[in-house]
Amino acid sequence: MPGSRSNRALRFWQAVLFLAFLAFWHVATSPTLLPAFYFDNPHKAAFFFGEPLKVLARTWDWFSSGTIYPHLWVTLLETMLAFVIGTALGLAVGLWLALSPTSSALLDPYIKALNSMPRVILAPIFGVWFGLDIASKVALGVTLVFFIVFFNVYQGVREVSYTVLANARILGASERQLLRHVYVPSAMSWVFASLHNSVGLAFVGAVVGEYLGSSRGVGYLILQAEGTFDINSVFAGILVLTAFALLLDWAVSFAERRLLVWQPRGGETEKM
Amino acid sequence: MAVAALALEDITVTFVSQDGARYTALRNTTLRIAPGEFVSVVGPTGCGKSTLLNVAVGLLQPSAGRIRVFDEPLAGLNRKAGYLFQTEALMPWRTALQNVTAGLEFRKTDPSQAARQAGNWLQRVGLGGFGERYPHQLSGGMRKRVALAQTLILDPQIILMDEPFSALDIQTRQLMENELLELWSANRKSVVFITHDLEEAISLSDRVVVLSAGPEAHPIGEFDIDLPRPRDVAEIRLAPRFIELHTLIWRAMKNEVLKSYARQQKQ
Known part of the structure; x- marks a missing residue:
């Protein structure tokens, strides 16, 4: 198939680009390969930018010795909890406000204010309220996830087709059945459209929370490494975070494909 | 004259928009439909x-007038009454079969019996093998057939x-x-x-x-x-x-x- 062939070529060039980047990083920071052209000391480039081979070695070390697993587990647990709680709250409040115009009109300015507030700044307060354990990180993630889901659900309910709604009513749906069979499915498609965003932000909430004060987690590892000017470990931490962010994103895409089969996709042909 | 299935008597419908403009769509309309x-x-x-x-x-x-259904x-x-809309009214997140069972489901009919009836109706409208398709996978004519089955299964x-x-x-x-x-x-x-x-x-x-x-x-x-x-x-x-x-x-x-x-x- 020509499609998969050009796809394979694309993957190949993407890998080449990545290796070229690593090679450039390695050559530019190695104390021995090139004379120092910017810094007065050949070791300074490695001090500021780390060395890719050492970063990879450190990452390998973490995984082979197993020291990373408890930290990674904590960060992923915080992400998952923030994502689940934030989505559930956003769904509930979004449905409630969308179906109750009075409450929606009453709360409108406060929701706008809360949404435009830079919520990362709440992290220290959550630290005080919920302690330095996972609860404060989950709380931060929830505030980030909640608004994305909330606005999408609100919009989703507002955009339910009048005809579909009227048709369900005429077919005999009660108000509760309308909620379950029309409003929620319609809102869910908007929630799924925002899943990538909300999972990403749950992750951000967890890592930023850890970075600002914690005793476990990948953010904590990075903070520790930074405290001892161990740039290679900082980059190793960033590498691990990026890899897991990609993994989460992929998991979301997978869930999306499974759960939104009813939505038309571009260029879909008949399946015989 | 026998009891009308549907009697619209002297119906007037006036819409008032938010800026106070009035539009009378129907005036003194009477329509009787026999069973x-x-x-x-x-x-x-x-x-x-x-x-x-x-x-x-x-x-x-209506703004004025009476509607009687079998004299009630x-x-x-x-x-x-069942209603067949001009525009798309199927629930896009349900398959054709699930769309046809919707009315029975709302009436709390036993699910397996509802599915059997819906299967029959899909066959009657010529969509026997299409129960698992979602509306977007059907052509406009097929969607109309599903909508027809969805309405008629309730025997209005x-x-x-x-x-x-x-x-x-x-x-x-x-x-x-x-x-x-x-x-x-x-x-x-x-x-x-x-x-x-x-x-x-x-x-x-x-x-x-x-x-x-x-x-x-x-x-x-x-x-x-x-x-x-x-x-x-x-x-x-x-x-x-x-x-x-x-x-x-x-x-x-x-x-x-x-x-x-x-x-x-x-x-």
């Missing part, structure tokens, strides 16, 4: 035909149809019209069929009601269609009596269509 009768309502575009159906099904409260005053939604005494086939191409449309007639004649219910297509109206109906151009639309003529049944909608269009009726009704409609056209030009 088992197939009535078409024709009229120029924008004459309030859809408003009439929305009143009949209870989605819209209508309160809330018309539970004896009154079927209200708002230009249900207007979005279909002419061949699919004639197929659907023939199927509709077949389903209807097997189990005669009262039908109110809204259309702007006079040929469609004559070939399907027992009676054609002509509405005047809006605003303040009202019936200006009623014609009994004495063509023999069963009919084939494509063939009956060639019958001499069909052409006579068409000429007769068109004469009544023509002025209204021109009025409606002139008004649209002014806007």
Whole structure:
């Protein structure tokens, strides 16, 4: 198939680009390969930018010795909890406000204010309220996830087709059945459209929370490494975070494909 | 006269927009449908035909007038009526089969029995193998069939149809019209069929009601269609009596269509 062939070529060039980047990083920071052209000391480039081979070695070390697993587990647990709680709250409040115009009109300015507030700044307060354990990180993630889901659900309910709604009513749906069979499915498609965003932000909430004060987690590892000017470990931490962010994103895409089969996709042909 | 399945008596509908502008879509409209009768309502575009159906099904409260369903005053939604919409009304997140079972599910029918009935209905509308498809995987004509099965499975005494086939191409449309007639004649219910297509109206109906151009639309003529049944909608269009009726009704409609056209030009 020509499609998969050009796809394979694309993957190949993407890998080449990545290796070229690593090679450039390695050559530019190695104390021995090139004379120092910017810094007065050949070791300074490695001090500021780390060395890719050492970063990879450190990452390998973490995984082979197993020291990373408890930290990674904590960060992923915080992400998952923030994502689940934030989505559930956003769904509930979004449905409630969308179906109750009075409450929606009453709360409108406060929701706008809360949404435009830079919520990362709440992290220290959550630290005080919920302690330095996972609860404060989950709380931060929830505030980030909640608004994305909330606005999408609100919009989703507002955009339910009048005809579909009227048709369900005429077919005999009660108000509760309308909620379950029309409003929620319609809102869910908007929630799924925002899943990538909300999972990403749950992750951000967890890592930023850890970075600002914690005793476990990948953010904590990075903070520790930074405290001892161990740039290679900082980059190793960033590498691990990026890899897991990609993994989460992929998991979301997978869930999306499974759960939104009813939505038309571009260029879909008949399946015989 | 026997009890009408649906009686709209002296209906007036006036819309008031937010800036206080008033628009009277229907004025003093009376329409009675006998049990088992197939009535078409024709009229120029924008004459309030859809408003009439929305009143009949209870989605819209009339400003004045009474609605009686089998001699009972209508309160809330018309539970004896099924409604076939002009636009897409299927739930896109349900498969064809699940869309057909929806009404039974809302009535808390046993799920396996509902699925069996829905399977039967899909077969009757010619979609036996398509139960697992989602609406976006079906063509426009197939979606209309699903919608028809979705409405008819509840066995409504009154079927209200708002230009249900207007979005279909002419061949699919004639197929659907023939199927509709077949389903209807097997189990005669009262039908109110809204259309702007006079040929469609004559070939399907027992009676054609002509509405005047809006605003303040009202019936200006009623014609009994004495063509023999069963009919084939494509063939009956060639019958001499069909052409006579068409000429007769068109004469009544023509002025209204021109009025409606002139008004649209002014806007």
